[in-house]
Amino acid sequence: xxxxxxxxxxxxxxxxxxxxxxxxxxxxxxxxxxxxxxxxxxxxxxxxxxxxxxxxxxxxxxxxxxxxxxxxxxxxxxxxxxxxxxxxxxxxxxxxxxxxxxxxxxxxxxxxxxxxxxxxxxxxxxxxxxxxxxxxxxxxxxxxxxxxxxxxxxxxxxxxxxxxxxxxxxxxxxxxxxxxxxxxxxxxxxxxxxxxxxxxxxxxxxxxxxxxxxxxxxxxxxxxxxxxxxxxxxxxxxxxxxxxxxxxxxxxxxxxxxxxxxxxxxxxxxxxxxxxxxxxxxxxxxxxxxxxxxxxxxxxxxxxxxxxxxxxxxxxxxxxxxxxxxxxxxxxxxxxxxxxxxxxxxxxxxxxxxxxxxxxxxxxxxxxxxxxxxxxxxxxxxxxxxxxxxxxxxxxxxxxxxxxxxxxxxxxxxxxxxxxxxxxxxxxxxxxxxxxxxxxxxxxxxxxxxxxxxxxxxxxxxxxxxxxxxxxxxxxxxxxxxxxxxxxxxxxxxxxxxxxxxxxxxxxxxxxxxxxxxxxxxxxxxxxxxxxxxxxxxxxxxxxxxxxxxxxxxxxxxxxxxxxxxxxxxxxxxxxxxxxxxxxxxxxxxxxxxxxxxxxxxxxxxxxxxxxxxxxxxxxxxxxxxxxxxxxxxxxxxxxxxxxxxxxx
Amino acid sequence: xxxxxxxxxxxxxxxxxxxxxxxxxxxxxxxxxxxxxxxxxxxxxxxxxxxxxxxxxxxxxxxxxxxxxxxxxxxxxxxxxxxxxxxxxxxxxxxxxxxxxxxxxxx
Numbered sequence: 001x002x003x004x005x006x007x008x009x010x011x012x013x014x015x016x017x018x019x020x021x022x023x024x025x026x027x028x029x030x031x032x033x034x035x036x037x038x039x040x041x042x043x044x045x046x047x048x049x050x051x052x053x054x055x056x057x058x059x060x061x062x063x064x065x066x067x068x069x070x071x072x073x074x075x076x077x078x079x080x081x082x083x084x085x086x087x088x089x090x091x092x093x094x095x096x097x098x099x100x101x102x103x104x105x106x107x108x109x110x111x112x113x114x115x116x117x118x119x120x121x122x123x124x125x126x127x128x129x130x131x132x133x134x135x136x137x138x139x140x141x142x143x144x145x146x147x148x149x150x151x152x153x154x155x156x157x158x159x160x161x162x163x164x165x166x167x168x169x170x171x172x173x174x175x176x177x178x179x180x181x182x183x184x185x186x187x188x189x190x191x192x193x194x195x196x197x198x199x200x201x202x203x204x205x206x207x208x209x210x211x212x213x214x215x216x217x218x219x220x221x222x223x224x225x226x227x228x229x230x231x232x233x234x235x236x237x238x239x240x241x242x243x244x245x246x247x248x249x250x251x252x253x254x255x256x257x258x259x260x261x262x263x264x265x266x267x268x269x270x271x272x273x274x275x276x277x278x279x280x281x282x283x284x285x286x287x288x289x290x291x292x293x294x295x296x297x298x299x300x301x302x303x304x305x306x307x308x309x310x311x312x313x314x315x316x317x318x319x320x321x322x323x324x325x326x327x328x329x330x331x332x333x334x335x336x337x338x339x340x341x342x343x344x345x346x347x348x349x350x351x352x353x354x355x356x357x358x359x360x361x362x363x364x365x366x367x368x369x370x371x372x373x374x375x376x377x378x379x380x381x382x383x384x385x386x387x388x389x390x391x392x393x394x395x396x397x398x399x400x401x402x403x404x405x406x407x408x409x410x411x412x413x414x415x416x417x418x419x420x421x422x423x424x425x426x427x428x429x430x431x432x433x434x435x436x437x438x439x440x441x442x443x444x445x446x447x448x449x450x451x452x453x454x455x456x457x458x459x460x461x462x463x464x465x466x467x468x469x470x471x472x473x474x475x476x477x478x479x480x481x482x483x484x485x486x487x488x489x490x491x492x493x494x495x496x497x498x499x500x501x502x503x504x505x506x507x508x509x510x511x512x513x514x515x516x517x518x519x520x521x522x523x524x525x526x527x528x529x530x531x532x533x534x535x536x537x538x539x540x541x542x543x544x545x546x547x548x549x550x551x552x553x554x555x556x557x558x559x560x561x562x563x564x565x566x567x568x569x570x571x572x573x574x575x576x577x578x579x580x581x582x583x584x585x586x587x588x589x590x591x592x593x594x595x596x597x598x599x600x601x602x603x604x605x606x607x608x609x610x611x612x613x614x615x616x617x618x619x620x621x622x623x624x625x626x627x628x629x630x631x632x633x634x635x636x637x638x639x640x641x642x643x644x645x646x647x648x649x
Numbered sequence: 650x651x652x653x654x655x656x657x658x659x660x661x662x663x664x665x666x667x668x669x670x671x672x673x674x675x676x677x678x679x680x681x682x683x684x685x686x687x688x689x690x691x692x693x694x695x696x697x698x699x700x701x702x703x704x705x706x707x708x709x710x711x712x713x714x715x716x717x718x719x720x721x722x723x724x725x726x727x728x729x730x731x732x733x734x735x736x737x738x739x740x741x742x743x744x745x746x747x748x749x750x751x752x753x754x755x756x
Contacts, residue, residue, distance in 0.1 A: 012672050012706045019665045083705050105711045107658045 004117070005029045005046035007037045007063065008081065009055045013103070017050060017081075020110050026117070034058025035175055038066065038194040041073055048120050050113070051097075053082040053090065057175040058193055064095040066190040077120040077127075081113075090132060098127060102134040109134060163255050168197045170248030172213060184254050186232060197252065205229050212240040213250055228257070235261045273452060273473065277335055280454050280470075281609065284332035285581070287325065288608030289535050291630035295322045296541030299633040303548060319632075326630055331467045333610050334385060335454055335474035346381045348411055348432055348499075349373070351390055356409065359394045366401055371410045379432055379501040385475040386499075392468040393436045393495055400440025400493060408437040419482060419498050426482055431498040438494075443487040451485070472497075527574035528552040529640075532562040532590065533606070534582040538629075542577070545633050549640070559585025563593050570598060574644060575624075580607040580614055591618055602643050606631075650712070650748050670752060673706050674745055677715075681741060684722065684734055696734070697726035703741065712748075715741050 006017040014030040031037035035057040053060035080100040092100035112133040164181030237255040349372040416426040452473035487493040556562035580587035608629045656666040687695035704719035718737040
């Protein structure tokens with residue numbers, strides 16, 4: 001005696017087949033739909049299964065597919081027993097069924113059922129029939145064909161959707177899943193169907209999901225408006241729709257938003273760094289104004305004192321400290337990508353060799369391995385920033401290895417396709433890569449998240465400024481490049497920096513910086529300079545410096561005052577020194593007005609911000625030069641000389 | 650309906666056939682309620698499915714009048730026509746009552 005399973009949602013069919021086969025000595029199990037049948041298959045192993053096609057909760061076609069994938073049951077003899085078969089050609093072989101019987105009068109159906117069972121036994125459950133049995137009645141054949149086509153159409157639509165769709169029955173069990181749902185849940189159909197929807201999710205998320213399933217009535221909208229939820233390593237947006245008119249069932253729509261979240265995180269992070277950058281640049285600008293006043297006053301005092309004066313050395317110390325402070329504000333501006341940017345062709349290998357030599361001398365206990373690509377492309381960039389970048393990377397690696405350690409530095413030409421494992425999508429084109437790997441203490445993910453923020457430091461108070469990696473970030477962004485960081489506590493850290501290889505025809509190969517061209521034969525009378533700055537203290541000290549340089553000075557605190565003075569004294573004025581950032585009428589507007597009054601006017605721009613941006617633009621349309629605050633007496637003199645000397649701009 | 654002949658044809662005991670017919674009466678009565686409900690809810694798909702259910706079971710027992718009445722409802726509903734099925738339902742109920750009476754006499 002062997003077991004036969006009959007699956008049909010009509011009690012009459014189940015009862016008839018059970019009675020018929022019971023009389024023939026078979027042990028008969030019955031189930032009302034595919035879901036109930038899958039439950040039965042967990043504890044019994046029927047040799048023959050009769051299955052209806054159209055059923056709620058896992059239809060016959062899906063059931064056949066699943067059974068053929070179950071190691072325990074895949075060799076059973078499957079018979080499709082369906083009313084649909086009486087009305088349309090059922091491609092039962094595509095369902096991997098062995099035979100198909102069209103439903104009809106019991107008398108005829110019974111004969112076919114018994115015949116099929118005999119065939120199954122005779123063939124050791126292996127026979128596969130070609131024809132549908134019991135097709136004498138062709139009642140309404142065309143009608144169902146249309147219905148089947150319509151069903152097929154929906155199947156195709158559902159299968160090609162990128163959203164995962166799950167149908168959940170009143171008990172919270174999954175009875176339908178489209179292809180996307182299987183992919184998103186990373187579960188095969190045979191595991192997904194009949195499993196409990198809630199159990200897909202982690203324990204702590206289940207309560208929330210359960211509350212969406214409890215909503216049974218809907219006005220067409222979802223009961224969970226785009227709830228975000230984790231499933232394995234994926235971020236999902238979940239919407240649950242109760243099925244209208246069928247209060248027991250729900251449809252769950254799963255959208256994989258992992259990628260979208262990743263991009264949003266990336267955007268948020270760069271926006272944050274950007275806003276910190278703006279703040280940092282603002283602070284640097286104000287400090288530069290303060291430093292201008294300190295440096296100017298100290299310069300003037302130094303000029304008036306003999307070198308033997310007891311305070312002379314103190315003034316030199318003040319000037320040295322101003323230079324250190326200027327480097328800090330310069331780094332801040334660099335981070336905000338508002339630093340000076342002098343474009344040259346850069347040989348990265350050369351910069352690394354020089355930097356490693358300097359660094360190696362200070363950290364003899366670290367063993368440094370350098371692997372530089374001899375074919376490394378030169379690229380366009382700011383040599384000063386790139387040097388800073390390399391040095392900061394080395395210093396950072398050194399700090400991560402307080403005792404001994406290995407430091408590996410590598411350069412290589414790469415294409416954008418090789419920039420992997422990163423959270424950004426690099427622009428197409430060739431890049432040079434510098435990789436710096438240390439065997440130091442490593443970082444946890446929280447630290448790694450914040451290392452590029454200015455003033456973030458893990459070092460002891462007083463040891464790090466928190467600006468090193470921030471300026472690396474600024475320099476890389478300024479060059480249009482990318483940074484990738486890999487780190488693990490106790491294993492070390494690898495920074496990979498990718499800088500795009502850009503070359504414009506006009507860029508010169510790196511050369512020696514120009515020699516100091518300070519003119520030693522100063523003329524006695526040098527004319528009048530119109531000085532425009534909204535900071536009183538800056539005006540005062542700069543006026544004094546210009547007097548020292550033997551210029552007459554007209555000082556204006558704002559734009560309109562400047563224009564009034566220029567109109568009045570334009571014949572005397574040889575140069576206008578113009579602050580760019582001023583309240584009310586800004587430097588750009590004043591510049592335009594001056595140019596309208598006198599197209600030949602010479603204007604030296606001046607700012608606590610850098611040349612990038614507005615100053616660059618004004619130079620492009622005729623301003624004569626730019627000087628960065630804080631400036632020394634000597635550098636101001638130089639800038640003025642460059643403009644006023646014969647042939648100067 | 651002749652239970653004895655049907656039992657012979659199906660190769661079953663009369664008692665078995667009686668039980669099958671009882672199941673048919675019960676499920677069809679339920680389906681008729683669903684038909685009523687589907688019409689009042691103006692739900693064409695539910696109308697079609699319930700009629701289809703009745704048609705199939707009646708066909709199994711070769712009760713052609715019931716099967717045809719159910720088919721008429723099914724076809725209309727399939728084309729989206731929601732028509733009051735009161736007349737065919739009435740016809741089916743009458744036939745069911747006859748069978749029920751027959752069963753109780755013979756039983």
